[in-house]
Amino acid sequence: MSGTDPQTKVPVKIVSCPGCGGASVYAASNPYRPFCSERCKQIDLGAWASEQFAVPAAAPPEDFLPE
Template sequence: MAQMETPKIVRCPQCGGDSVYGPSNVYRPFCSERCKNLDLGAWASESFRVPTEAPPDDQVFGDAKLQ
């Protein structure tokens, strides 16, 4: 007989509740469609940002000089 694995339970990144991390949860790592959509909305509205080393558009990058 095949042994069934116990599903891994992780913390939902949106609400902090329990979330099943496995094929049975199509919203993983989120606990629900609602939490998944809230997270997507935060990225779409630019509430979350990835830090960058790029200078602002009005600054010269490196040794390049404006003419």
């Protein structure tokens, strides 16, 4: 999806908000991009801070000795 920013007459891209799935303007006019609002941005930040999101890592072998 796309549209036009009324302030600058520049085409803007509309994406799905990663927080709520709603429409979000992906342009400089949206200070919360790629989120649709400050609320969605803060919820996502809180999830990272409480370690609800994590990058999976393989456990080292039991006989591995760090130097």
